[in-house]
Every structure is written in structure tokens, then in C-alpha cells.
Amino acid sequence: MERTRQVIGMVGIGQLGLPIAVNLMQAGFRVVGFRRTDREAFLRAGGEAVQSPAEVARAADVLLLCLPGEEAQAAVLDGPDGVIGALAPGKIVIEMGTYTRECKVQQALRVERAGARMLEAEVSGSPPMVAERRAALYVGGDEALFQACKPVLDAITEHHFHLGELGSAVAMKLIANTLVAIHTLAAAEAMNMGVRAGFAPERVAQVIRQGAGNSAMFTIRAPMMAARAFTPAPGSFNTLHKYLRLGAGMARELGCATPLFTAAAPYFLRALEGGMGEEDISAVIKLLEAESFSPRQDGNFPLE
Template identity: 25%
Template sequence: MAKKRVSFIGLGVMGTCMAKNLVKKGFDLTVYDVMEKPMEELQSLGAKSADTCREAARVSDVVIAMVRDDSQIDEVIYGENGVWEGAREGSIFVISSTIDPLHCQRIAAEGKEKGIRFLDAPVSGAKPGAEAGTLTIMVGGNKRVFEECRPIFEAMGKNIFYLGSAGMGETCKLVNNFLHILNLAVLSEGIALARRVGLETETLLNVVRVSSGGSWAVQNWDLIQELVKEYCDGKKGPLWLGMQKDMALMLKMAKDVGQLVPIAGLVSQLDTFRVFPGVTRSFYDYSPSWTEHGTSHEGNR
């Protein structure tokens, strides 16, 4: 079976790596982003570029969107020269962004009316997984459409899960991210406590990695320290914003279905980065010298 023509919209850190793997695996790839530089990089590897989302949709069998949030997805689909204007009947639209599951279901229903098939396929694995092509991909939508797209997913990921109807991929991703955020919060407190009583962080982690307190966060401590570097430098960057967004989406999902999540509610009231595992601080042990956006908290203590 001939490989499908794929368009990839959204060339941020994750999207660029995912698109590169599609090129490496021999897919006929067209890319679009509002920034020229990542498109030029993909073109140098053999991809083609589109001038608009509409053009990207028009020239492909499958369109993958990997942008920041619900509002950017709406711009990709409904904005001027959006995907809906260019997508052909029978084509497939895939959302790999982490967004509201109910919004995915609405988009899927609209697509069906237009003869456009739909999958939600958010990913997990961070930049290293995207670079290596070992992402976990969580897919919701029609199973036949999923099977059609399996070779595309396998070019970008290692662990591919079909989870049911439209929105179920996003549902699983939000629960996963919820667990991840809570793991980071608890790990931060544990490290702060260990330091306070004189136990070195690396010694603690070496024990926990082979004990019942282990987690992805524990196993990937070095990566986490790199990811939260901006926070440790006293800044709130894209990672902080992403964590805030995902926690808000998870709480909305719980409210939509009437599920109590009191622990999530507690953590959501904290500055997410203040419970992240930083190099020397947790939200319990800020010193007067700690600054945020360059503003000292000394006057507020």
C-alpha cells in the first residue's frame, strides 16, 4: 500500500522532531508553521512547505496539527485559509495537541458532516522521545481510520494505543499528565524533606529508583532538571504555561463528568512550578534571595 501524503502543522519543539521522523521514514511530507525557520529546516531534509493551513490540507491525505492549545487549534481549522477550507472529502485530520476532549468531539462531528475523518492523537515522551521516534501516542476515533494511520504513528512513536471513540486519546493524555504533575509535586516535597534532614538528593534517588517510591520523574531526574531550568533561574516559561493549561483541562474534564478530584484541586491552587523538583528549592523552602521575573520577594516576607 502506498504511503499517505502527510501535512504537519505546528513546528514547535515537539512538532519539528515528529515531522523530521516522518521525512526519515520516507513520507511525502508538507509542513506549515507561522515561523519560517523550522519550515526551512524541514525543507532542507526533503519536506515541502505550504503557505497556509488550507494549502497544507489541500495537498495531503492526512493533516496532523501539533499546536499549543484549543484556541490555536481553532485558528488552524476555522481561521482564514484554515484546514476546513482545504481538506478534501475522505481525508483525515489528526489533532496531536493536548486539548479539551469535548472540543475534539465537536470537531470530529463537524468533520463528519464535511466528509472529513478525525482522530485525536496526543503524545507523551517529551523532546527526547520525539527526537528518537519513541513517543507514546494515545489515539481516539474510528478504529478503521486509526489502522489507516498506524504507519504514520509508528514513524513517530513506539507505544501506540487505540483507546476508543473521538476524545478518548485526549482523555487518557490528561489523566496521564495529571498523574505526572502530582508525581513531580510529591517528588519535590520528598527531596526538600530529605535535604532538610541531611540526605543527599542523588543518594535518595538511587534508593527510590529501585524501591516502591519510584516513578517516571525519579527515573528521568536529569531531564527534569533541564526542563525546569527556567524556573530554577526565577522565570516562568513555556513549560510552566503548559502545566497550568493541562491541569485546568483535567479539572474541567472532571467537572464535566461529575468526578471528584480533591488532590488535583489542592495541587491546582499552588504555583505548579513551586512544587516542581528544582535544583535547590521546593515551594516550602524559598529563601529571601529567590526572585521571580527579577522581582525580589524580600519585601513580602
């Protein structure tokens, strides 16, 4: 099918779904979408808004679902004017939400009973990374279906990887997000140490990211820490909480030793408990600042 004639449907055109939709439109796809509120940015970008998930499913050749959790997903699949009842043979569903492997397998069975086919495509990257086509897509499902969907995936980002059967993509996403937590806390630790050593925070952010100590999270979040720009949040503590829970569960099931993740996760949970849920996870630096003590006091440093 010609790209310009293929219709992509999107249910979930919020913080992450919107830049995905924009990338698709810029690549020449017609994009039809549904969101209950705040559709203006989607419309301004050239999207076509309809009144229900079912309308999106009926209009689309390929349907992307980009929803924040299993409750929202269930409402879209099964609620009034839901997706499942509107699917037909030949349709393709790409599930972009992060849920358990069991949830995705059950969803795929339901999609297949309707005559359609399903891939999972986990997004690894912040909304700005998606907008700049620097994010990665981890894809699970049938290899032939992955190949058929490559024009759509290419339009979102050139960095996409087919990892195996359904469920493999969410496993890789959880591995990646354990590193997000670890590297963000490490960036906060470095920024706090730099400021306490007498450097301007902007200088620490500028210099460290040019050397061997840099990471993707330092590049993104050290400038946010320096500017104290914790809202609006490209990645909030509320959002990360799901990945911490699922990642810890996967590590337990696999019997993995996770010393760094085990040390890092409680900081993000404390931020949630402290009412910081809507702030970006870069705000974890505030916890380290609060824990820091006068240089004249004795610390607990095992290398001394």
C-alpha cells in the first residue's frame, strides 16, 4: 500500500503520542486520532480527530495504541465504542503501552480473534527524543508482521529493533528503565557533588557531558537540574513508578542481582511519597541535597 494512502490511527495522542503522530504526518501518512481532551495541538499538526476509539479503528489500516496504563487500555479496548468490536481482518494493531507480558499476550489473542494482527512496540526515550527521532523502538511479535510495518516504524524513528516474540519488547523496556533510574540518580549525585565543590551547576552540566562520565540521562537531566526546571515533566515520578514496580518484579522472577537498581529505586519512591509525583525525575537531586552534610562532619564512605 502506498504510504500516502495508508491511514494510521492513534488512540492516545498525549505527551508521548503527539510527537509520534507528528513524525508520522511529516513522513506523509494520514493520521486519524482520538483523545478525550486537548486535541488542539494534534489538529494544528495536521491530524484528523474523531469521536471514539472505534472510529479510529474503523478508519485505520494500522492502529497505534499509546495509553498510560492497563485501566486506560481496558477502557479503550472494551468500553463503549471500543477498539475490539471495530477491528476487522487485515487491520494491524501496534501496542505502544507498557504492560505485563501476560496482559499483552491476552490482548493479542483478542485482536487475532477479530481477524487483525498485533505487534508490541515499546518506546525508549523522552517526548523530546521522540520528536527529534532519536528515541528507540523495541518491537516484539511476528517477524513478517514487523517487516510489513517497517515503513510506519521508520517514520517514527530509524532506531527500531525486532527482539523476538510478543513480550520481548516489554522485557527490554524494563531493562532500559532500570538504567534510567540508576543513571538519573547518578547524574543527580554528580551535579550535587559538583555544586558542593564550588562549581556553577550549569558548568558541571556542560563539562561532564563532554567526557567519559556522560550518559543519556546526564545529557537530558543535568541541565534540568541546573535550571531547577522540574515542571512540566517529560518523565515524572508518577510515570516512572510503574517501570520500577514491573522492573523489580522481572528481576525477582529472573533471580537477578540488582545492587544499583535496589539502591536507586527507594529515592524515586521517597519522592513520590513526598508529593513530588508530577515533577520530573530530575528533581531527585533535591533528596540528595537534603541528605548532604557539612564537610566538617564525618560521613560514611567505605573507601576512606
